[in-house]
Amino acid sequence: MGMDLSPLRRRDFRLLYIGQFVSFFGSMMSYVAMPYILYQATKSTLLTGLLGVIQLVPSVVGGLFGGALADAVDRRRLIVFCELGMAGIVLAMGVACAVLKPGYPGPWWILLASAGLSIFNGFHRPALEALTPRLVPREELPAVGVLSSLRGNVGMIGGPAVAGILISTGGADWAFFFDFATFVICVAAVLAPRNVPSHERRSAFSVSAVHEGFKYAMSRPELIGTYVVDIVAMTFSMPNLLFPAVAELFGGPSKLGWLHSGISIGALMATLLSRWMTGWTRHGLVILWAAGSWSIFMIGFGLASNFIVAMMFLILAGFADMISAVFRQTIWNQTIPDNLRGRLAGIEMISYLSGPMLGNTQLGLMSQFQGVQRAITFSSVIGVVGVGSVAAWLKGFRTYDSKTHRP
Secondary structure (H helix, E strand, C coil): CCCCCHHHHCHHHHHHHHHHHHHHHHHHHHHHHHHHHHHHHHCCHHHHHHHHHHHHHHHHHHHHHHHHHHCCCCHHHHHHHHHHHHHHHHHHHHHHHHHHCCCCCCHHHHHHHHHHHHHHHHHHHHHHHHHHHHHCCHHHHHHHHHHHHHHHHHHHHHHHHHHHHHHHHCCHHHHHHHHHHHHHHHHHHHHCCCCCCCCCCCCCCCHHHHHHHHHHHHCCHHHHHHHHHHHHHHHHCCCHHHHHHHHHHCCCHHHHHHHHHHHHHHHHHHHHCHHHHCCCCCHHHHHHHHHHHHHHHHHHHHHCCCHHHHHHHHHHHHHHHHHHHHHHHHHHHHHCCHHHHHHHHHHHHHHHHHHHHHHHHHHHHHHHHHCHHHHHHHHHHHHHHHHHHHHHHCHHHHCCCCCCCCC
16 A cells, blocks of 8 residues: 655656646646636636636647647756746736735736646646656656656645635735746756756657647557546536535535545545555556546435535545546556657647536536536436447457557
């Protein structure tokens, strides 16, 4: 039991990991601060809701072309460039909030800053995911996936909590300045490793290079499976947008924060108990079981008659989702050639973002006709059927075994 921390014994990976851990924690603070200042500036739920679209579109574009760029230029330099770009934006927002206090920047400046952060993040993530596997041996890649999940879960739980404290005590500018400091620490950590494999230019940055990445992904059923199963499970069983309505059923706004944290708590528990996953080699089958379990637990969430039961199912769903995430990342790390890592990471990013957005949208529409809990339950039943259909359709994914498959 416990976590496999063996990759952290390697100095270069450890430095990169610590830098990204700190940076993501800070980014989650800006993730909270941006919609807060937009709503305070406009009192418009419509504009605040549009923030998600403003963030998604640049991320998708950045993911597409950022992946190709990560395969054409020095990945570490690209990461540093993106970190500095994001640092500049959050510093500008912090200064603007401090100068205009108790007022806020204009809404279009806030939306523009959010779009800028999303563009830089779209180029940053493929480069990071392409560089990381080069710092550890193949047998430690599952542990790398677990550590990446730990970084995400701690950031998603702790970042918003600290941001809430800073915003309520000092103002949104404090959250932005804190995030800026984390970017500075991250850049220093990214530049510190001494034995990063030298960059070899393998492909030119072009639209055809993007197409080459898609062509490779479509030729590998184990990769198609990781994308499709995640999109299906999230599209039909992602109820985050309905949490405010669910909170009203279980006692009001005081329950909202707990509902948002439930999935992350379960995911963190799975991460901390992840050592038992390292012996499993049938990764595709594990992902299918985990994705199906996610939808089953969301059925339970939709049927829950009290808050404690609802939280239990959210935590279980988060536990299952983290198992799926760890093994999806392991398949990517083990099967994608180094010269295509950036482009395939961009495709993964698009699949990761698309499912939750589609899920929140369709569940929001369905709840208008069926009610909140019935919509979650019925849609999650479709999710179970969808995951089963993927299992039947993609035999190569279902039978994937890390012992026998190679790039």
